[in-house]
Amino acid sequence: AFDVLVIGGGPAGAAAAIYAARKGIRTGIAAERFGGQVLDTMAIENFISVPHTEGPKLAAHLEQHVKEYDVDVMNLQRAEKLIPARQEGGLHEVRLANGASLKARTLILSTGARWRQMGVPGEEQYRNKGVAYCPHCDGPLYKGKRVAVIGGGNSGVEAAIDLAGIVAHVTLIEYDSDLRADAVLQRKLATLPNVKVITSALTTEVQGDGEKVIGLVYKDRNHGTSHEVPLEGIFVQIGLVPNTEWLKDAVALSPRGEIEIDARGETSQRGIFAAGDATTVPYKQIVIAMGAGSTAALSAFDYLIRLPAE
Numbered sequence: 254a255f256d257v258l259v260i261g262g263g264p265a266g267a268a269a270a271i272y273a274a275r276k277g278i279r280t281g282i283a284a285e286r287f288g289g290q291v292l293d294t295m296a297i298e299n300f301i302s303v304p305h306t307e308g309p310k311l312a313a314h315l316e317q318h319v320k321e322y323d324v325d326v327m328n329l330q331r332a333e334k335l336i337p338a339r340q341e342g343g344l345h346e347v348r349l350a351n352g353a354s355l356k357a358r359t360l361i362l363s364t365g366a367r368w369r370q371m372g373v374p375g376e377e378q379y380r381n382k383g384v385a386y387c388p389h390c391d392g393p394l395y396k397g398k399r400v401a402v403i404g405g406g407n408s409g410v411e412a413a414i415d416l417a418g419i420v421a422h423v424t425l426i427e428y429d430s431d432l433r434a435d436a437v438l439q440r441k442l443a444t445l446p447n448v449k450v451i452t453s454a455l456t457t458e459v460q461g462d463g464e465k466v467i468g469l470v471y472k473d474r475n476h477g478t479s480h481e482v483p484l485e486g487i488f489v490q491i492g493l494v495p496n497t498e499w500l501k502d503a504v505a506l507s508p509r510g511e512i513e514i515d516a517r518g519e520t521s522q523r524g525i526f527a528a529g530d531a532t533t534v535p536y537k538q539i540v541i542a543m544g545a546g547s548t549a550a551l552s553a554f555d556y557l558i559r560l561p562a563e
């Protein structure tokens with residue numbers, strides 16, 4: 254059995270594995286896809302002390318760094334079920350899709366999240382070529398350009414306010430007849446001169462020139478007419494879904510499905526910790542996930558040294 258078993262190989266899981274292994278304890282990491290969301294990213298310019306890198310490069314560095322330590326790396330392994338220990342200090346069990354089962358004294362859950370997609374033609378083709386999901390990450394790349402934000406909930410309106418300070422013009426597109434964001438955000442949005450809000454609109458296509466985005470098409474849901482909006486960037490803000498479906502019966506989740514953690518990264522179950530985008534941590538970013546993974550590993554170690562000797 255492992256002392257620390259990490260599930261998920263993104264920035265949070267990699268940091269957790271390194272911090273655990275450096276304590277000289279038996280550490281394993283199982284991941285469906287080592288590297289996580291970083292693999293789907295192109296330019297990364299907010300990984301502090303590294304002014305510019307690219308997703309696949311950072312993902313390779315994560316794996317290389319983990320492999321410098323005595324860590325049992327199990328890539329391409331999907332966890333399907335978690336059975337928490339029956340008593341304090343007992344072994345937790347994780348069942349994998351391949352039928353194997355792993356046991357560990359402590360667990361660190363870092364299965365990340367995925368952005369909900371619009372599912373329209375052009376979205377996949379122009380991902381990272383104008384179609385973006387993270388305003389904190391990619392906003393500055395659109396300085397002085399025209400963008401749209403899809404989604405009028407809190408994250409969409411926050412993104413529009415954020416981007417309006419950087420880009421030339423923002424078109425906010427909402428499917429419903431009203432924005433769903435908090436009133437205070439809507440009031441702030443209404444004061445911004447370079448934002449146009451279009452409601453009752455369904456985005457139907459991302460247009461490109463073969464290389465990058467040049468516009469989008471939306472359908473006016475009241476009149477059935479189609480309209481084109483020329484622009485350079487589209488920020489899709491229709492939800493970030495945590496990869497926690499497999500944890501429903503094992504640890505406490507928030508109404509949005511995020512793993513509830515305390516300041517030490519511990520979940521509702523003793524000896525089970527969590528970190529990164531899969532949790533209730535307020536902001537979802539690489540440096541934040543790494544910090545959280547480190548916190549979770551140190552907390553797991555702290556838990557282990559307090560267990561009575563067998």
Ligand code: FAD
Binds near residue numbers: 293
């Ligand atoms: P993830 O990176 O999501 O990793 C989750 C890991 O868990 C993966 O290895 C996955 O395969 C694995 N996993 C999931 N389910 C299971 C399962 N059931 N069993 C086993 N393994 C499982 N952040 C920045 O700071 N700067 C940026 O410039 C930036 N740009 C981004 C651009 C894009 C297009 C995207 C999508 C995100 C971007 N982000 C950026 C956000 C950043 O990538 C995430 O905040 C970060 O990767 C979260 O790390 P994580 O380890 O919590 O989760």
